[in-house]
Structure formats: C-alpha cells, structure tokens
Amino acid sequence: MDDIDAWVWWLVGAGALGIPLVVTAMPEFGMLAVGAVAAAVVAGLGLGTVIQVLAFVVVSVALIAVVRPIAARHSRQRPQLATGIDALKGRQAVVLERVDGSGGRIKLAGEIWSARALATDRAYEVGQEVDVVDIEGATAIVI
Template structure:
C-alpha cells in the first residue's frame, strides 16, 4: 500500500506543529503552514509533482517567516511596560494639603501624604487644588 504524497506533507506539518508546541518556536508553525500548502499542491497537481510541492513549501514558509517574524518582533518591542514604585506615580493627580511652592509643601498622592515642590519655581499651589505629579525626586513629588 502506497501513501499519497499529500499525506506525507500533512504528517510533516503535524510533526512541525508538535515541535512548535514543545519548543514555542513560532518559525516551526510557519513551516507547518508551508507543509500544509505543499500538501494542498500535492492534492491539486497529483503525486508526481515533487518539484512543485517542494517549491510551494519553500515559497510559503519563506514568505511567512519574512513577513510574520518582523511584525511579531515589532509587537514584542512595543509591549507596554508595567510601571511600578515611584514610576507608577508619575502622571497621577494629587490634592494639595499644605501650600506648595518652590521650597516645598504637602500633597495627598495615591492615598498617602507626600512632600512636594513646584516644578515652576514661580508657581504657588493652594490647599485643595488638584495638581499633576510630573516627577519624583527621592521622597518629594514634583508637581505642576
């Protein structure tokens, strides 16, 4: 009993799929798609077209790797970073508890009392005003 070439391509695609799951290498998934395309070519053109099958496998696999890989790399690089600690406080709003000027004052930020000073040395913030935290220097919030 002879097995049709398209079946061999599907077995190869399944093997690559298993490799993808085990190693988490996305390139193996792209090669598996190329093998499925080669299986489709074998089914469409018959089993005697090994050159066409290999060409379809190579073209589809190479195209997927050339197109999908750079897109995935860009998405990986653009992941938002989770801000923690004082970095998470930058950009938050606070309420002035004691008058804030260039020499200091107090604000309520994220439920805690912080020392603060004005970013603009000529600006004064009065009690009750809402302000934005632009930076944290040590234990002092810089506001505007």
C-alpha cells in the same frame, strides 16, 4: 505506506513542526508548519511531488522573509499602555495637606500619596490641583 496519500504526510509534517514551535517558542517552526499545510493542500489537489515541495519552500520562505522582520520590529517597541508608576506620571491630583519642598499629601488616582513640590521654594495649598511629574519611591513629585 504507499496507500497513505501525500497530503496526510504533509499534515503529519506540519504537526511535527508544531511541536518544536510550542517547546522552543521559535515562530520559524510555525511558518514552516504553514508551508507544510500549503503543500498538503497542493497534494490534495492532486499535483505532483515537485509542485508540493515547491509550494512548501515558497510559502515557508515567504512567511519567514515577510513576517519575521515585522515581528522583530514589534518586539522591540515599548507597550503603548502605561501601567504602574508610568501611568501616574502626568496625572492631576488634589492637595490634601499643604505640599512644599519638604513634603505634604495629595489624592492621586483615588489614593492618598505623600508628595513634595518639584521647586523647593514653591508651596501648594489644600484643595489646589497639581500635576504629577515624577514618582520617587512612594512620593509623588508635583508642580
């Protein structure tokens, strides 16, 4: 055991910390693994055990203190790319069959949709462009 350099042990520790990172998906283990790699670099430079442990602690704590709050903030944000029904809201469509408060047909994003007017007293004629304001089931609500 004495003939294995300290930097190798730090790299083994980094690898060992990578296992629970993958199994539990807790990024803190990854930050500790990076701290162990930093300690391995310090050990490779020939610095003492106290400096190695200090490098491990400083890098690990710094990563946890800085990266973790940033990651938590990003995980609470909604994705900026709208998909599904959200991507259709606000788009323009062309009326294929007269659309009024009781129904009609539009061409929206290359597909034919059933539609109805938001205002029940309003009607849109064939060829007219309308804006989709909402989707209810398989029916587009237009203005």
